[in-house]
Amino acid sequence: MVFSRKAREFFANELNDLKEQGLFKEERYIHSPQSADIEVEFPEGAEPRKVINLCANNYLGLSSHPEVMKAAREGLDKRGYGMSSVRFICGTQDIHRELEKKLSEFLGTEDTILFSSCMDANAAVFEAAFTKDDIIISDRLNHASIIDGIRLASAQQDSYKHLDMKHLEKKLDMHQDKRFRVIATDGVFSMDGDIAPLDKICDLAEKYDAMVMVDDSHATGFMGKTGRGTHEHCGVVGRIDLITTTLGKALGGASGGCISGRKELIEIYRQKGRPYLFSNTVPPVIINAASRVIDILSETTERRDKLEWNTKYFREKMTEAGFDIRPGVHPIVPIMLYNAQLAQNMAKDLYDEGIYVIGFFFPVVPKGQARIRVQLSAAHEKEHLDKAIEAFIKVGKKYDILGKSREEIIEKYGM
Amino acid sequence: MKEGEKMEEDMKEVILDYIREEYLDEDSGIEIDENTKLISSGLVDSFSMVSLLMFLRQKYKANIPDEEATAEVFDTVSGIIELVNKYRQDK
Numbered sequence: 001m002v003f004s005r006k007a008r009e010f011f012a013n014e015l016n017d018l019k020e021q022g023l024f025k026e027e028r029y030i031h032s033p034q035s036a037d038i039e040v041e042f043p044e045g046a047e048p049r050k051v052i053n054l055c056a057n058n059y060l061g062l063s064s065h066p067e068v069m070k071a072a073r074e075g076l077d078k079r080g081y082g083m084s085s086v087r088f089i090c091g092t093q094d095i096h097r098e099l100e101k102k103l104s105e106f107l108g109t110e111d112t113i114l115f116s117s118c119m120d121a122n123a124a125v126f127e128a129a130f131t132k133d134d135i136i137i138s139d140r141l142n143h144a145s146i147i148d149g150i151r152l153a154s155a156q157q158d159s160y161k162h163l164d165m166k167h168l169e170k171k172l173d174m175h176q177d178k179r180f181r182v183i184a185t186d187g188v189f190s191m192d193g194d195i196a197p198l199d200k201i202c203d204l205a206e207k208y209d210a211m212v213m214v215d216d217s218h219a220t221g222f223m224g225k226t227g228r229g230t231h232e233h234c235g236v237v238g239r240i241d242l243i244t245t246t247l248g249k250a251l252g253g254a255s256g257g258c259i260s261g262r263k264e265l266i267e268i269y270r271q272k273g274r275p276y277l278f279s280n281t282v283p284p285v286i287i288n289a290a291s292r293v294i295d296i297l298s299e300t301t302e303r304r305d306k307l308e309w310n311t312k313y314f315r316e317k318m319t320e321a322g323f324d325i326r327p328g329v330h331p332i333v334p335i336m337l338y339n340a341q342l343a344q345n346m347a348k349d350l351y352d353e354g355i356y357v358i359g360f361f362f363p364v365v366p367k368g369q370a371r372i373r374v375q376l377s378a379a380h381e382k383e384h385l386d387k388a389i390e391a392f393i394k395v396g397k398k399y400d401i402l403g404k405s406r407e408e409i410i411e412k413y414g415m
Numbered sequence: 416m417k418e419g420e421k422m423e424e425d426m427k428e429v430i431l432d433y434i435r436e437e438y439l440d441e442d443s444g445i446e447i448d449e450n451t452k453l454i455s456s457g458l459v460d461s462f463s464m465v466s467l468l469m470f471l472r473q474k475y476k477a478n479i480p481d482e483e484a485t486a487e488v489f490d491t492v493s494g495i496i497e498l499v500n501k502y503r504q505d506k
Contacts, residue, residue, distance in 0.1 A: 135465070147462075150462065156465050157462040157463075158462055158463050158466050159462040159463040174469065
């Protein structure tokens with residue numbers, strides 16, 4: 001026995017601490033495919049109940065789309081289940097390279113390399129290419145996977161205040177002595193749904209000779225007029241040097257990710273990216289389905305248009321109802337409650353009303369900024385949204401927060 | 416106040432001001448002093464230690480080696496002052 005009593009007690013105590021601090025996460029078992037309507041077992045052992053799902057990254061409603069599932073089955077039939085290899089030994093099929101080419105065309109980049117996840121893509125994007133002579137300058141609210149990716153690299157690190165272009169400029173100016181400067185940002189920030197001003201970032205990058213890296217996981221497929229991502233939304237297609245993104249959200253939602261960008265860098269990742277060299281190839285089922293997703297999105301903007309309509313409608317109605325919502329255009333809609341307990345209580349009451357949402361609070365968001373994060377989808381029909389809005393109003397009335405300002409909510413419930 | 420003490424007091428204010436401007440929002444209402452935990456409390460992100468280090472090197476002509484500028488030392492302004500004093504050349 002090497003897992004001693006001391007070790008068992010140590011980890012049991014750590015878990016208890018998490019529970020006491022309200023940070024212990026419990027999984028909820030879903031008994032249906034991912035969709036606008038799902039069946040959830042919660043708490044464990046409870047009879048599964050039908051609820052409207054407002055917390056998936058299923059932005060385009062493609063997770064269980066019949067055409068995508070059909071393509072997945074075809075992938076299984078034609079190219080098998082697994083490859084039992086990394087890409088460079090015997091794990092690259094024709095369809096892997098085809099998908100990489102399609103993604104490059106869709107994103108407007110020179111080349112693309114697939115990874116098992118965007119987390120893996122972010123683990124390679126800095127580490128494989130940049131050294132201690134270079135500096136990565138990161139937005140302070142970047143996603144954990146970008147931060148971990150930067151930590152893995154031997155490059156120097158600096159940060160700038162969230163979306164603050166003056167501060168970024170100061171940092172770029174300060175680091176002119178470095179060999180390469182890389183600005184790293186999320187395209188869309190996942191907690192607030194706010195958007196990086198990529199046009200201004202690209203201008204600064206040109207002025208100060210820097211590269212731009214964008215993680216567009218919460219944008220690929222639907223941001224911009226034809227859904228290419230935040231770079232299209234900001235009018236800078238072709239000016240972003242490195243885009244990392246995921247197949248695990250809008251693009252079918254299974255798993256997998258990629259780096260797309262300058263062809264020399266993509267080749268460097270193929271040669272030196274550790275998550276690429278040392279983990280398994282993305283399975284044919286996912287490759288074939290993702291490929292069909294890109295076809296669907298290239299044929300029509302119908303789904304992203306519907307998502308845009310849903311977003312506008314929900315944001316308008318919730319604002320009218322008197323909720324304190326961070327303004328914006330993204331399907332991530334933060335309903336600000338400021339107090340962690342209030343966010344948890346409201347999420348629970350909404351669940352009882354048949355609406356599945358999650359409360360977010362410290363340390364996932366800064367202290368005093370607790371909220372319920374709603375995520376809209378093209379899978380939602382107007383009836384789903386109306387039912388959700390009605391439930392929100394009912395629960396909002398119960399807690400007497402409708403029409404109340406930040407200060408009033410904090411005065412009533414504390415931070 | 417003796418000259419050495421005054422110099423140290425000035426340095427404390429200069430560094431605290433730098434941190435306020437660099438990290439705290441004007442309306443945050445957060446008060447900091449030389450013993451406030453900066454990095455371990457999440458107030459200061461460890462990524463930007465490089466610009467703080469550059470600032471200290473320039474301001475105090477202190478040749479602080481990279482390996483001594485650790486997150487532990489930089490966790491409080493008193494720790495930073497101690498490190499700067501060890502290497503400053505403008506005394």
